[in-house]
Amino acid sequence: MRAYLNAACRFWNFQGSVLAAKDGRVVLKVGYGLADVDKRVPNTPATKFSIASITKTFTAAAVLMLEEEGLLGLGDPITKYMEDFPPEPAAKVTIHHLLSHTSGLAEAAADLRSLSDLTQPRTPGELMALFKDKPLEFEPGARSRYSNSGYVILGQIIERVSGRSYYDFVRERIFLPLGMKESGVREDDHRVPESAVGYVEGREGRLMRAPIVHPSLGYSAGAFYSTVEDLLKWDRGLDSTKILSRSSLEKMFTPFGDDFGYGWLIMKAWGRKSVAHGGGAPGFASWIERWPGEKAFVAVLS
Numbered sequence: 001m002r003a004y005l006n007a008a009c010r011f012w013n014f015q016g017s018v019l020a021a022k023d024g025r026v027v028l029k030v031g032y033g034l035a036d037v038d039k040r041v042p043n044t045p046a047t048k049f050s051i052a053s054i055t056k057t058f059t060a061a062a063v064l065m066l067e068e069e070g071l072l073g074l075g076d077p078i079t080k081y082m083e084d085f086p087p088e089p090a091a092k093v094t095i096h097h098l099l100s101h102t103s104g105l106a107e108a109a110a111d112l113r114s115l116s117d118l119t120q121p122r123t124p125g126e127l128m129a130l131f132k133d134k135p136l137e138f139e140p141g142a143r144s145r146y147s148n149s150g151y152v153i154l155g156q157i158i159e160r161v162s163g164r165s166y167y168d169f170v171r172e173r174i175f176l177p178l179g180m181k182e183s184g185v186r187e188d189d190h191r192v193p194e195s196a197v198g199y200v201e202g203r204e205g206r207l208m209r210a211p212i213v214h215p216s217l218g219y220s221a222g223a224f225y226s227t228v229e230d231l232l233k234w235d236r237g238l239d240s241t242k243i244l245s246r247s248s249l250e251k252m253f254t255p256f257g258d259d260f261g262y263g264w265l266i267m268k269a270w271g272r273k274s275v276a277h278g279g280g281a282p283g284f285a286s287w288i289e290r291w292p293g294e295k296a297f298v299a300v301l302s
Contacts, residue, residue: 001028009033013205016196016302017043019228023295024236029228035196037207048182048195048225049301050215051286052279055224056151057234058170060099060263062158064248065173071161074099074251081157085128089136095157097140098150099263100256104142106134108149108221121216124159127152144257148221155220166220178237183226186215192225196301198283210283222279228299231288235297238290253292 001020008014015033019026031043066072072081074096079087089104097103108131131149138145155166162169167185175183186192198210215223226234237243244252253275255266264275269291276289288299 002030005030005032013201013207014302015043015199016300017045017047017049017228018301019045019232019297019299021232021235021297024239026232035194037197037199043196045228046182046194047301048192048227049286050198050279050281050284051224051226051231051301052218052222052281052284053148054226054231054277054279054286054288055218055220055222057263057277057288058174058224059151059154059158059166059220060252061174061244062166062169063095063099063154064244064252064262066158066161068245068248072157078153078157081160082153084125085132085153090132092136092140094140095154098147098154100144101147101150101260102141102144102257103147103150104136104138104140104145105147105149105153106131106137107145107147108152118211118213118217121214123216124152124156124219127217127219128156144260146260151221152219158220167223170224174234174237174243177242178233180226180230180233183224183230185223186225195225196284198281200283213282218281222281226301228301231299231301232297235288235290239292239295 005018009032017031018028020028029045031045031047033043035041035043035047067074072095075094077091078093078095079085079090082090093103093105108127158166158169171184199207200210202208238249252262253264253266255261259266264277267274267276272291272293274289274291279286286301290297
């Protein structure tokens, strides 16, 4: 693994943090390159990165927690909780469809460029306004298409059912019980201490600061930051029943359509079942992957 990463640094200018674990025991934990090029701050396993769409794994878990408590049903139409959502076509869309990327809703991310200033905070209502009046792109359940829109709606359902903000719910019910003290969301434009700066590659490989995008644009589909060390705690939490029951975990890791489970991508890797999710934001790329049968886990944040 070190040989591969050393080559990635040489040939691809990889900069980030990497952790690999087997049976809950860390076998590799290292930082490469710089978290802040201008200040010459190195990446370490404690460096915080935007994890973008890996946020969806926490959103899915929060929904399943509320189902366990009898506060919602996965077969419920979203109009049961979203009175301000147009009943046509939303009456056909269920929570299951949102979780499994089979809703057919128009994609919110495609219209973010219509917002004049991406550095400004946006409410979930403003995000939903980008897609809620558009027709379905396919009949719910007929096929799958990765959907940020669906996970924005799930964040709103979590808030309305629990009576808590989405961020407070995840922090209180997942981050704190698992000891994930280095994970959270930027509430404004200020950088979190010990966090990496996002970069894009310019001419001749020169790194330039990535454009700033306010975290509220990600919301429950992509707002969180974390560290490789905290993401190992998330992996360990999913191997226990501290957060979800075994039956809920089975639902989460059952593939629907094009290998999407609830908040995870279910795949075969080297003949073994793996569950994974990636994240991408301006200047950041991330990936976590779990091999449940082998109790192996890898996190790469860059």
